[in-house]
Amino acid sequence: MKKIQISPSILSADFSQLGNEIKRLEKGGADMIHVDVMDGHFVPNLTIGPPVIKSLKKNCSLKFDVHLMISPVHKYIEAFADAGADIITIHPETTDNLKASILKIKKFNKKVGVCLNPGSKIDLIIDFLDQVDLVLIMSVNPGFGGQKFMPKVLDKIKKLKKIQNEKNLDFDIEIDGGINFDNCKSAIDAGANILVSGTTIFKSNNGNIKKNIDLLKSQ
Ligand code: DX5
Numbered sequence: 001m002k003k004i005q006i007s008p009s010i011l012s013a014d015f016s017q018l019g020n021e022i023k024r025l026e027k028g029g030a031d032m033i034h035v036d037v038m039d040g041h042f043v044p045n046l047t048i049g050p051p052v053i054k055s056l057k058k059n060c061s062l063k064f065d066v067h068l069m070i071s072p073v074h075k076y077i078e079a080f081a082d083a084g085a086d087i088i089t090i091h092p093e094t095t096d097n098l099k100a101s102i103l104k105i106k107k108f109n110k111k112v113g114v115c116l117n118p119g120s121k122i123d124l125i126i127d128f129l130d131q132v133d134l135v136l137i138m139s140v141n142p143g144f145g146g147q148k149f150m151p152k153v154l155d156k157i158k159k160l161k162k163i164q165n166e167k168n169l170d171f172d173i174e175i176d177g178g179i180n181f182d183n184c185k186s187a188i189d190a191g192a193n194i195l196v197s198g199t200t201i202f203k204s205n206n207g208n209i210k211k212n213i214d215l216l217k218s219q
């Protein structure tokens with residue numbers, strides 16, 4: 001079994017203190033940093049782009065797990081690669097040529113992720129599973145932190161895990177949205193090995209990041 005990793009989403013951080021917030025995550029034992037990039041078009045919210053990622057990355061040794069919720073995504077891949085993203089995850093609905101977008105991410109020597117919204121089926125990515133490093137399963141509709149976990153996506157993770165075993169593939173399975181101390185075990189049991197979490201990590205236990213990361217790993 002793969003080691004369970006925690007990828008805290010900085011969407012719930014104090015944006016006036018972002019550099020310090022990343023340091024707190026690093027000290028607290030985060031395995032990577034999840035950066036949610038939103039365009040106000042594919043999702044109904046706007047966040048940050050390449051210049052902010054570039055500045056944050058300068059002072060952080062952890063990998064940046066960059067979740068792009070922007071459409072069309074293809075022409076922006078290079079900018080995020082240049083900014084220092086280590087994993088670039090895209091939604092299949094945001095490109096008219098998923099194969100070309102995957103190849104573009106690889107061309108910049110970045111890890112490739114593909115992401116499925118709660119309503120999106122595995123069929124959308126099935127032909128590309130042997131070409132990706134990570135599959136991100138959304139457990140909320142993307143756009144905002146602090147939403148309620150949708151347990152129905154656990155079946156999709158189980159199905160994906162089964163396909164992975166049958167095809168003898170090795171991609172990571174990451175889950176994103178509404179993860180807390182009560183549901184993290186069900187996500188891991190279903191097959192997820194990377195947990196994204198914003199609200200739980202930054203707001204639970206008075207913002208004790210180390211405690212919250214340890215608790216998510218040990219449930
Ligand atoms: C939602 C984002 C998530 C979200 C996670 O669009 O992709 O990363 O911010 O935050 P919580 O853990 O608060 O649901």
Ligand code: ZN
Nearest residue numbers: 036067176196
């Ligand atoms: Zn995300």
